[in-house]
Amino acid sequence: MSERADVIVVGGGIVGVSVAYAVSRLGRRVILLEERTIASGTTGASFSWLNATAKTDNQHYHALNRRGLERHLELAAEWGEDAVGLAGTGSIHWSYPGAADGGPAALLARAEKLDAWAYPTVLLDRRGLGALEPYIDFPHGSQGFLAPLDRWLDAPRMVRRMAVETREEGGDIREGALVTGFAFDGNAVVGVEAPPYSIFAPQIVLAGGTALSALSARARRSLARALPVRPSPGLLVDTLPLERAWLRHVVYFPDGAGFHMRPTFDGGVCLGADDIDAQHAGRHEDSLLTGATALLHRATDFLPDFPALEQAAAAHTRIGVRPMPEDGLPIVGPLSAVPQVYVVATHSGITLGPYLGDLVAREVVLGAQQAELEPYRPQRFGQ
Numbered sequence: 536m537s538e539r540a541d542v543i544v545v546g547g548g549i550v551g552v553s554v555a556y557a558v559s560r561l562g563r564r565v566i567l568l569e570e571r572t573i574a575s576g577t578t579g580a581s582f583s584w585l586n587a588t589a590k591t592d593n594q595h596y597h598a599l600n601r602r603g604l605e606r607h608l609e610l611a612a613e614w615g616e617d618a619v620g621l622a623g624t625g626s627i628h629w630s631y632p633g634a635a636d637g638g639p640a641a642l643l644a645r646a647e648k649l650d651a652w653a654y655p656t657v658l659l660d661r662r663g664l665g666a667l668e669p670y671i672d673f674p675h676g677s678q679g680f681l682a683p684l685d686r687w688l689d690a691p692r693m694v695r696r697m698a699v700e701t702r703e704e705g706g707d708i709r710e711g712a713l714v715t716g717f718a719f720d721g722n723a724v725v726g727v728e729a730p731p732y733s734i735f736a737p738q739i740v741l742a743g744g745t746a747l748s749a750l751s752a753r754a755r756r757s758l759a760r761a762l763p764v765r766p767s768p769g770l771l772v773d774t775l776p777l778e779r780a781w782l783r784h785v786v787y788f789p790d791g792a793g794f795h796m797r798p799t800f801d802g803g804v805c806l807g808a809d810d811i812d813a814q815h816a817g818r819h820e821d822s823l824l825t826g827a828t829a830l831l832h833r834a835t836d837f838l839p840d841f842p843a844l845e846q847a848a849a850a851h852t853r854i855g856v857r858p859m860p861e862d863g864l865p866i867v868g869p870l871s872a873v874p875q876v877y878v879v880a881t882h883s884g885i886t887l888g889p890y891l892g893d894l895v896a897r898e899v900v901l902g903a904q905q906a907e908l909e910p911y912r913p914q915r916f917g918q
């Protein structure tokens with residue numbers, strides 16, 4: 536079956552669906568092809584903290600993330616917070632003298648930098664922390680800050696809502712549609728093969744997450760200088776609904792290993808930690824259980840009486856794999872060898888997805904170069 540579109544998008548995670556939505560809003564016919572179901576990849580297994588707070592190494596990237604967060608707020612204002620799964624009233628970062636993370640000094644320096652970049656923070660002493668998070672046992676000398684702009688998201692809910700809107704705009708989102716290859720006319724890529732479909736379009740956007748490297752190598756018909764996107768697995772635990780609202784914010788703890796928690800929509804909590812990601816990110820069932828149990832027990836270091844034991848058997852454990860570009864920054868733009876093929880990958884895809892979608896659609900549909908994307912071109916890797 537042969538079909539035509541103005542733009543083909545490969546990948547139905549938050550990035551691909553955001554691109555499809557923005558393209559359809561610009562009045563072009565878009566076909567999105569997703570191998571499984573939308574939001575079933577990394578987007579469905581993400582901590583989904585919407586923030587610019589963690590991005591303080593690079594002011595340009597910080598500003599991009601802030602716009603990302605603001606775009607979520609705009610969509611929530613249009614469609615309703617519940618409909619898009621937006622929640623939260625900020626993130627809390629705290630420590631105390633002698634803590635495993637080295638104490639509050641680094642955090643306070645980060646707060647100062649964020650303030651200097653006009654990303655507000657509220658400094659908190661032990662009493663202030665306790666007022667915001669009454670169930671956390673803050674040791675004497677605890678200090679920290681609240682980043683009140685930050686939010687968190689039920690990402691699949693946002694993606695499903697965007698898909699509904701895309702279809703209403705005339706866009707076509709197909710699930711169970713695996714892209715197996717590309718159609719060429721000489722050296723130019725003119726379409727994709729997704730049996731039983733052959734679909735032709737002048738523009739093809741690859742948003743395949745961790746599959747991006749392999750997909751783009753196929754489009755270039757060369758494995759040389761593959762896009763450096765490394766798979767970075769992460770393990771998260773969602774408890775069942777709990778009797779008590781143990782947390783009110785996204786909270787980062789001073790365990791020296793990036794332990795973090797946030798509430799969930801159904802009244803439970805979601806937990807993760809950088810060291811557990813590194814140790815227990817295999818898909819082996821024992822490894823999942825060990826990782827989940829370790830996370831739940833770590834919660835009791837900070838939240839006395841947290842029901843770790845009873846949740847260990849019942850909690851839902853998920854593994855997600857971040858598409859991690861080599862330098863940690865997004866990769867966004869057309870490939871030099873095949874400019875009809877446009878690539879998008881980022882490890883902060885939940886925060887950035889809808890805003891990147893807008894920028895990408897303007898470039899692909901209107902041919903309007905977006906200066907904001909210049910630092911993130913694939914050409915920095917010799918593409």
Ligand SMILES: Cc1cc2nc3c(=O)[nH]c(=O)nc-3n(C[C@H](O)[C@H](O)[C@H](O)COP(=O)(O)OP(=O)(O)OC[C@H]3O[C@@H](n4cnc5c(N)ncnc54)[C@H](O)[C@@H]3O)c2cc1C
Nearest residue numbers: 546548549550570576577578581584714744769855884886
């Ligand atoms: C544990 C963890 C915590 C995270 N925390 C945060 C956070 O707090 N904040 C944040 O902003 N980000 C966070 N991230 C990162 C974020 O989740 C990802 O950056 C984002 O989900 C990437 O979205 P995507 O659309 O690029 O990829 P995906 O959601 O993986 O979507 C890609 C899709 O492409 C499809 N696909 C691939 N190949 C083909 C093909 N050949 N044909 C058709 N379809 C194909 C796949 O099936 C998949 O559905 C986290 C990630 C993890 C794992």
